[in-house]
Amino acid sequence: MRLVSPVTALSLLAAILASGCQAAVIRAPGVLEDDEPPPPVVDPEAFFRANVEPILVAQCRVCHETTAASQGTVFLAPGGDYYASIWSYREGRLLTPGDGAGSVLVRKVTVDPHLGPSVSEGEAALFRQWIDAEGMTTEPPPVMPPPVEPMRTGFYPVNEGANRMPLAEVGLSGAELVFTATRITGGIIMTDVVLVAGAGGLVVNHPRFIVRDDTTSMERYERDEFSSVTIRAPAGGTGRLVDRFVISPFPTVGSLAIEFDTVGPYTM
Secondary structure, X not given: OOOOOHHHHHHHHHHHHHHHHHHOOOOOOOOOOOOOOOOOOOOHHHHHHHHHHHHHHHHOHHHHOOHHHHOOOOOOOOOOOHHHHHHHHHHHOXXXXXXXXXXXXXXXXXXXXXXXXXXXXXXXXXXXXXXXXXXXXXXXXXXXXXXXXXXXXXXXXXXXXXXXXXXXXXXXXXXXXXXXXXXXXXXXXXXXXXXXXXXXXXXXXXXXXXXEEOOOOEEEEOOOOOOOOEEEEOOOOEEEEEEEEEEOOOXXXXXXXXEEOEEEOOOO
């Protein structure tokens, strides 16, 4: 019988324990399995702009820059500063500085329910590395004004022929949305769609229509064709939105509202 020296036995035991510990490691979302740790992040904001922002542009901006697409979860400033807008969204609740794996933003694109796409393991690791580094910095997070909530009218029935929808609910006293409606199979055609200003005039940005089925109370945004539109009209004047606009489908028993990103009085 061949005896095993105490030194050899201890070496074998150490190897077995080491391999067992490695196998027992449970990795958090977004943590790479590379043996080499990533280099430390010296400037979290610069790291975000170089590594994380391109992922947001490619995979997240389509939904999370607009209220209609994201059902209200707008944490990316349209054409603006993503870094500041993420920090400002709901007072920074998307991020837990120093805990990338536990942050809402990382969990949403890795393990939590999410209607949008997931990111790759490598991309999730970049999110985590950035947020971990935010816990090491002494610089205060950027401050950005909270996003302006869109302003919407109530829902009004659409009648065959002339229609006048008041805009007082969005702060435009005396103003109206005026159009002519024609029923077609399954929808309506709106023609000569104009905004008539009240005593203070009006300036509105990014109008869009919302359709409601009055039998089910289900609402939906109509296609967004006016994202770059601003309408200005002096007191008593009119501003044309569109000559002809088709909404299909439109419920048999349905109503219509209009929403704006911003509204205000007329200024020269």
